[in-house]
Amino acid sequence: MKGITVNDDELYMIVEPGVTYGEAARYLASKHPDVVLPSVPPSVPTATVAVNYLEGGDGCGPGYASRFGSAFQTNEAFIMGMELVLPNGDIVRTGSWSRNDSASKFTFRKGHTIPLHELFVGAHGAFGVLTKMAIMLCPKPYDVIGRMYAVNKVEEGAELIHKITRKGVMSMGSLCSWIFAPMQRADLAPYPWEVTGGKTCLPDDYMKKWRDEIFPGCFPGAKSGLEGFYIITYQPVFDEFEKEAVEKTVEKAEKDWNLRRIDTDKMFIPAIEYFLKEGMARGFPGNTRARYLGWRGGGNMWPMLGQCGYKDYPKIHNAVVPIARKFGFEVAMHTFYHYGRTGHCRFIMPFNRMDPDECMRVAGATLEIINTCYELGLTNNRAFAIFTDLEWQRSVPGYVNLIKSIKRIVDPNGILNPASGING
Numbered sequence: 001m002k003g004i005t006v007n008d009d010e011l012y013m014i015v016e017p018g019v020t021y022g023e024a025a026r027y028l029a030s031k032h033p034d035v036v037l038p039s040v041p042p043s044v045p046t047a048t049v050a051v052n053y054l055e056g057g058d059g060c061g062p063g064y065a066s067r068f069g070s071a072f073q074t075n076e077a078f079i080m081g082m083e084l085v086l087p088n089g090d091i092v093r094t095g096s097w098s099r100n101d102s103a104s105k106f107t108f109r110k111g112h113t114i115p116l117h118e119l120f121v122g123a124h125g126a127f128g129v130l131t132k133m134a135i136m137l138c139p140k141p142y143d144v145i146g147r148m149y150a151v152n153k154v155e156e157g158a159e160l161i162h163k164i165t166r167k168g169v170m171s172m173g174s175l176c177s178w179i180f181a182p183m184q185r186a187d188l189a190p191y192p193w194e195v196t197g198g199k200t201c202l203p204d205d206y207m208k209k210w211r212d213e214i215f216p217g218c219f220p221g222a223k224s225g226l227e228g229f230y231i232i233t234y235q236p237v238f239d240e241f242e243k244e245a246v247e248k249t250v251e252k253a254e255k256d257w258n259l260r261r262i263d264t265d266k267m268f269i270p271a272i273e274y275f276l277k278e279g280m281a282r283g284f285p286g287n288t289r290a291r292y293l294g295w296r297g298g299g300n301m302w303p304m305l306g307q308c309g310y311k312d313y314p315k316i317h318n319a320v321v322p323i324a325r326k327f328g329f330e331v332a333m334h335t336f337y338h339y340g341r342t343g344h345c346r347f348i349m350p351f352n353r354m355d356p357d358e359c360m361r362v363a364g365a366t367l368e369i370i371n372t373c374y375e376l377g378l379t380n381n382r383a384f385a386i387f388t389d390l391e392w393q394r395s396v397p398g399y400v401n402l403i404k405s406i407k408r409i410v411d412p413n414g415i416l417n418p419a420s421g422i423n424g
Ligand SMILES: Cc1cc2nc3c(=O)[nH]c(=O)nc-3n(C[C@H](O)[C@H](O)[C@H](O)COP(=O)(O)OP(=O)(O)OC[C@H]3O[C@@H](n4cnc5c(N)ncnc54)[C@H](O)[C@@H]3O)c2cc1C
Pocket: 017, 041, 042, 043, 044, 046, 047, 048, 049, 051, 052, 055, 056, 057, 058, 059, 124, 125, 126, 128, 129, 130, 131, 289, 290, 417
């Protein structure tokens, strides 16, 4: 296919900008069915592969499931090499690919001397224009073991996701507020405008009743409608022996740790989340992010996204939810966690973009949430524009000076993406 070259023997793909996740997944499934992408984001299948890896996108997939999973925190770690054009017309290549006659151009990430990939990652094109990217591929899993568990409190969920993934019972997990499930079934569980007209947040007793209808019997004893979280964990396996071994380990963990399993065969709304993420663990692009856009009038704000340790999830969640509710919104926490190091944490706040009052309120909530999350240490893994400035205000001066100096050398006239926040 134009824009993609695959070597399924040595497990890499060279992809050009413009090729979407949908196209890449279809191409691999039809022409190279034994290999899959190492990581896919939950976003939209129209997102482009190379730029998402260049941005340090967040997601999951079989690449995170290797025992080296803890080394791969966001997607850029799967980049094997890049080709870019600099403002002076130079063509630069990174990693082993920088040597013309290297026998490991697309298979040895570091290469000789300094690999240079990271100079361009997260720079939003401010240092050079990407023309090609080599990405590692993974063998297609034989199967995926996946489970969904219920916990009442976010603190309990954070401990559990760490325990499951850190001990390697299953390598990947996602912890979410229960409200994220209906947000993704806008067809079956749309925003209930009749309750408050969207002027104020949904009352606690309404939330509680709604939650218990969607997740019957899952949250015994939960006192408030703001309680109720689910964990989806998954482990790709590569043959029937590994499958049997992982299933036994999971069974033991379920008994030893009293895990409360959510039966997705019986719960139609939670099932969509489970199957979307299970597909991602197999290397197929998710589409979860597109689904919630229709929940409350077509608008969605991610007031903040970033990386933090699992112990920070509850602190950040418990600070963000009251702010969103004060401004009249429901907000869902969504996280990804791989092997017990830092995890991705983001908030999803749907709003009615046709209503000027909601737009003003969402802006107010977002500003307050951003400041709160920065105060609590959440590190924005895709800072741009004003976020670059906010990150730099908190950075050691030497780091900022070095980046500015490199930018002045590479792009003295500041012609590449002035909106990135890296100029100046
Ligand atoms: C509803 C929704 C949900 C999403 N959820 C997630 C998610 O959960 N996880 C996730 O990882 N992502 C998520 N995303 C982001 C998405 O996956 C894409 O990574 C992102 O939208 C980039 O889009 P794009 O590929 O169209 O690139 P563009 O929007 O075209 O570009 C993005 C940036 O890269 C720069 N750029 C573009 N081309 C080049 C080039 N050739 N060389 C150098 N720089 C270049 C641009 O200047 C720009 O700064 C979501 C997006 C949407 C719309």
